[in-house]
Amino acid sequence: MAGKRAVSRNTLPDVIANDLRERILSGELAEGEIIRQESLADEYDVSRMPIREALKRLDAEGLVQFTNNRGASVTKHSLPEIAEIFDLRILIEVDLFRRAIPAMTSTDFALCYQLLEEMDASYDANDVGKWGTLNHQYHSALYAAADRKLTNDVLQGISLHSDRFVRMHLSVMEQREPAKKEHRDLLRYAEARDVEKACATLRDHITRTKDALLRLVAENRALAGDQAN
Template sequence: MAAKRAITRQSLPDAIVSDLRERILSGDLAEGETIRQEALAEDYDVSRMPVREALKQLDAEGLVQLTNNRGARVTRHSLSEIGEIFDLRSLLETDLFRRAIPQMIQSDFARCEHLLEQMEASYDANDVSRWGALNYQYHSALYAAANRSLTNELLHRVSLQSDRYIRMHLSVMQQREPARKEHRELLRLARDGQVEQACALLSAHIGRTKDQLLALVAAKRASEEAVGR
């Protein structure tokens, strides 16, 4: 019998949400895959009630779609929707960055620098999961001084949708140095107060990721369809 998945006993739904979210973002649970409450309850060695609550939260986050009262399906976005996710990121992030740069102080720059160092270590260690989490934290740190809580809430939801595609991109990307350099340059431009140049680079950074990802996902799906015929 397969080993049960160990989870923290405090707040079972939250613990299950965290684990399922990571399984979705890492690709362990693939887009379109059916998730059944009974199987998850057995997998986590819990009743179906905390599993049901966890699936409701993931449905609210847009990572799964409830199919009936017994399960869900991992959300599968169309290519158009994936493009829209990154377009939204660009709109929200450039607005936040433009507002944040004039307000950034030394502690903001120090926080960004610290996260950059951790990101670069994760690059070198080929730790895609850690890089994905640090990438979100770094971008959030760049915009924190904007102090726009509602925009950040919207961005958090959009970023959850984009994270699994970013991880997919990083896992196959042979040349990661451009992304590393762009992250460093974003911080340099912010330090120098070059608002428009920083926002232009950020927009290009997100746009390049979007274009490469759309090509990657389109090729992956075409290959899967060919195998399925």
């Protein structure tokens, strides 16, 4: 048997990638914004190597567009692409929810109620970043009983992109109360094992968010003089 092999644990690129990811999701780094490696290296007080590694990871996630010779920029989705992100969410999440509801246990419901309480607290504190994380955890908890690992892996990547726009939606538009009600309705129908009402509510919930976001993004881009879709 071969001897033990040394494994390099590059934690610094992970830390930088996590921070940059959050800055992109929160809108601090805006869509289309040029990311200069030299500036980031100075900001994080590191060499350019971990910056490059972090950007490559975000490129793999689709949050930045990175090339060796041309640098990087924050990914900017067209309006049809944004619509597609939410259409994919509807297809995948409704299927997962339909499969999960008959298998949900008291433990699943208890976790969902706990997350709802934490979401309400983040609403009241106007902590959009924390709400975004809890929103993702809540939806994941609703679907966990479906036990569809490969489908969930696909959904993770899609949710990462939708989270950018969902946070924008919550921070700019007064949609808190409808979202709170819909989240509780989803759990109420799931507890009642009413699959059809639960899935219809989920479909309407994501569609409403999609339609509002497309209007918001289109208006913002028009105000900025951006003629591209």
